[in-house]
Amino acid sequence: MLLESPPKLSSLRKVFVSPDQQGRSIGNELIKRTIAHAETSGASNRVLITFSFNTVSQGLYIRHGLLPRFPIYNVSASREQVIGHLHGPRYDVTPLRPEASTLRRLAQADERILGVSREKHHRYLINDGAATGFNLLDGNDWIGYAYVDAGGHIGPLAVTEPHAVAPALRTALYLAAESDASRISAFLPGASKAALDTTMALRMRIKCPMLLMSS
Ligand SMILES: CC(C)(COP(=O)(O)OP(=O)(O)OC[C@H]1O[C@@H](n2cnc3c(N)ncnc32)[C@H](O)[C@@H]1OP(=O)(O)O)[C@@H](O)C(=O)NCCC(=O)NCCS
Structure with missing residues (x-):
């Protein structure tokens, strides 16, 4: 995930929840806290790249206001x-x-x-x-x-x-x-x-x- 704050850029990559713990809102909480942290440093826009076939991550990010824009190959x-x-x-x-x-x-x-x-x-x-x-x-x-x-x-x-x-x-x-x-x-x-x-x-x-x- 790339959190953008003109003129600064900060980034978070590789969001991962252990398979046996998935589906318990941990990912949701991680994203929420990351966004809150970025907001304290003035980030006004959020950008990330995820796998096109990853339905869970996309659904999760959409819930946090990040929408699909274009494919990256x-x-x-x-x-x-x-x-x-x-x-x-x-x-x-x-x-x-x-x-x-x-x-x-x-x-x-x-x-x-x-x-x-x-x-x-x-x-x-x-x-x-x-x-x-x-x-x-x-x-x-x-x-x-x-x-x-x-x-x-x-x-x-x-x-x-x-x-x-x-x-x-x-x-x-x-x-x-x-x-x-x-x-x-x-x-x-x-x-x-x-x-x-x-x-x-x-x-x-x-x-x-x-x-x-x-x-
Ligand atoms: C992606 C990942 C971090 C999510 O973490 P998690 O703790 O399992 O996710 P949560 O339980 O917090 O949230 C699941 C949410 O995803 C969304 N979701 C899941 N499947 C979905 C689908 N098919 N369509 C739309 N949204 C979906 C829902 O919003 C769901 O919340 P809900 O069950 O309350 O409706 C975790 O699955 C993971 O580690 N995957 C492997 C690594 C990975 O793919 N990382 C992302 C790289 S960008």
């Missing part, structure tokens, strides 16, 4: 598969560095694209070293950013213009294909035709259908 393919099919325009890249000017630019872009700043998230990703971040450049114009981790997973990725989705994703796929990872994967918003078309053309496979829910 976890897609994946072998590195060879991606390399074998990948073609088309891509952007130039430079590494993301934890400089104040870079973090300011990322925060401004996210505020425009998402309505919230993710500065803390970027600082964590850039400094943690678990993923490598890149500026995406269309000639001299900064068009967005992409992260690729050592396991071949792409994301987060964001662009400032809708037409940039396909070349940006293609760029990230090239970057992931240059790594040693045996598989390449990404979470895609089901609302983005460009993202789905790009990955399905590569014969990437949907591994897990998920759902974005929000208040």
Whole structure:
């Protein structure tokens, strides 16, 4: 579960109740307390991703005011598969560095694209070293950013213009294909035709259908 509080973000993941204790309102109470806790820190909007086939979690979240918005697809393919099919325009890249000017630019872009700043998230990703971040450049114009981790997973990725989705994703796929990872994967918003078309053309496979829910 992602609890969003402009300009801050806080998150809770992996809600789990022991199978022998399920159906006794424990999950309900956990969600209630989590939301109450988030409200004390000023969170005004709540967002989460759950499995599309999880009827219990969806029913529970709906009861707490989080409604289904759009599907999220976890897609994946072998590195060879991606390399074998990948073609088309891509952007130039430079590494993301934890400089104040870079973090300011990322925060401004996210505020425009998402309505919230993710500065803390970027600082964590850039400094943690678990993923490598890149500026995406269309000639001299900064068009967005992409992260690729050592396991071949792409994301987060964001662009400032809708037409940039396909070349940006293609760029990230090239970057992931240059790594040693045996598989390449990404979470895609089901609302983005460009993202789905790009990955399905590569014969990437949907591994897990998920759902974005929000208040
Ligand atoms: C999801 C999970 C946390 C729920 O915890 P829980 O303690 O069993 O749930 P509760 O008893 O508090 O609440 C169950 C509620 O789910 C909802 N629900 C259950 N099945 C439902 C269905 N088929 N349709 C709609 N709503 C449903 C109802 O609101 C129900 O409450 P009610 O029985 O009073 O009507 C628990 O099942 C779990 O740990 N599952 C495995 C891990 C998991 O899937 N986590 C969620 C990942 S996002």
